[in-house]
Amino acid sequence: xxxxxxxxxxxxxxxxxxxxxxxxxxxxxxxxxxxxxxxxxxxxxxxxxxxxxxxxxxxxxxxxxxxxxxxxxxxxxxxxxxxxxxxxxxxxxxxxxxxxxxxxxxxxxxxxxxxxxxxxxxxxxxxxxxxxxxxxxxxxxxxxxxxxxxxxxxxxxxxxxxxxxxxxxxxxxxxxxxxxxxxxxxxxxxxxxxxxxxxxxxxxxxxxxxxxxxxxxxxxxxxxxxxxxxxxxxxxxxxxxxxxxxxxxxxxxxxxxxxxxxxxxxxxxxxxxxxxxxxxxxxxxxxxxxxxxxxxxxxxxxxxxxxxxxxxxxxxxxxxxxxxxxxxxxxxxxxxxx
Numbered sequence: 001x002x003x004x005x006x007x008x009x010x011x012x013x014x015x016x017x018x019x020x021x022x023x024x025x026x027x028x029x030x031x032x033x034x035x036x037x038x039x040x041x042x043x044x045x046x047x048x049x050x051x052x053x054x055x056x057x058x059x060x061x062x063x064x065x066x067x068x069x070x071x072x073x074x075x076x077x078x079x080x081x082x083x084x085x086x087x088x089x090x091x092x093x094x095x096x097x098x099x100x101x102x103x104x105x106x107x108x109x110x111x112x113x114x115x116x117x118x119x120x121x122x123x124x125x126x127x128x129x130x131x132x133x134x135x136x137x138x139x140x141x142x143x144x145x146x147x148x149x150x151x152x153x154x155x156x157x158x159x160x161x162x163x164x165x166x167x168x169x170x171x172x173x174x175x176x177x178x179x180x181x182x183x184x185x186x187x188x189x190x191x192x193x194x195x196x197x198x199x200x201x202x203x204x205x206x207x208x209x210x211x212x213x214x215x216x217x218x219x220x221x222x223x224x225x226x227x228x229x230x231x232x233x234x235x236x237x238x239x240x241x242x243x244x245x246x247x248x249x250x251x252x253x254x255x256x257x258x259x260x261x262x263x264x265x266x267x268x269x270x271x272x273x274x275x276x277x278x279x280x281x282x283x284x285x286x287x288x289x290x291x292x293x294x295x296x297x298x299x300x301x302x303x304x305x306x307x308x309x310x311x312x313x314x315x316x317x318x319x320x321x322x323x324x325x326x327x328x329x330x331x332x333x334x335x336x337x338x
Contacts, residue, residue, distance in 0.1 A: 007137045012045045018064050035059035043302050049291050072151035080144035089238050110153045119146055188231040189239050196252045208249045211259040213334045246335035250292030260285045263327055276308040293332045
């Protein structure tokens with residue numbers, strides 16, 4: 001997965017750049033200005049939650065139109081991002097690959113155009129080798145960046161219109177499973193996350209919300225809900241990977257404020273703590289309330305945690321920090337059955 005880091009960083013930079021180009025005086029943008037400011041900072045993408053992803057889809061994406069005067073390139077981006085998503089999630093992308101090769105083949109007719117001529121060897125590589133079949137994210141990104149601006153030359157060809165007068169003859173009716181399951185997966189995710197949000201009084205979900213440890217029976221109940229009632233185990237793994245069920249639920253519902261404060265009460269009641277230490281602990285509590293867990297301790301090195309100083313500067317008594325760390329680990333562990 002290490003090779004995906006540059007790809008991820010590139011997507012984040014591209015999104016932030018587009019957000020930065022938004023006209024803040026535009027009425028539609030002003031309606032969502034809180035989220036425009038929130039997602040215009042690189043730090044928030046370090047540990048992006050599912051809830052934050054949904055906020056981007058709801059408040060940011062509708063404001064980002066396609067590139068001006070380059071709709072064909074934007075359509076090609078959609079095709080390539082679809083292939084990249086399918087590759088990452090293990091979904092078959094045979095149909096999308098066929099579409100890509102069709103476009104590459106069409107470009108060979110425009111070899112007299114300097115921009116197309118410059119990519120002649122690369123286009124031939126796509127058509128005559130197994131570059132796509134053996135490709136990964138980096139190769140697909142190379143295809144997208146090299147060919148996206150050439151798609152404008154195919155517009156006229158793709159826009160040809162033919163009038164026909166053929167009679168349809170049905171020889172065989174046959175149903176085939178879709179090669180691209182993205183709709184099914186999207187629907188599964190929506191169903192799963194909607195169910196979890198709407199059923200927070202469910203005993204197991206409530207346990208996760210209030211920081212009660214799970215047992216094996218609780219996990220079986222989550223398996224029943226997520227792997228039988230709402231969809232299949234295969235759909236879950238394609239959408240969420242090997243994320244533990246309890247961790248998924250916690251990431252959606254967060255942690256109850258009273259439960260979070262109770263977990264850290266021993267520190268907050270310590271009259272010997274200084275203002276910086278209290279600020280740091282309260283910032284951890286706010287983070288866990290919102291995100292449900294704190295797994296990646298690297299976030300503690302960034303703002304707002306580091307606003308009053310680094311961990312070593314704030315906690316000269318290392319045993320105090322060790323106990324805080326142990327409390328965080330317990331909260332995380334309570335989302336996973338022993």
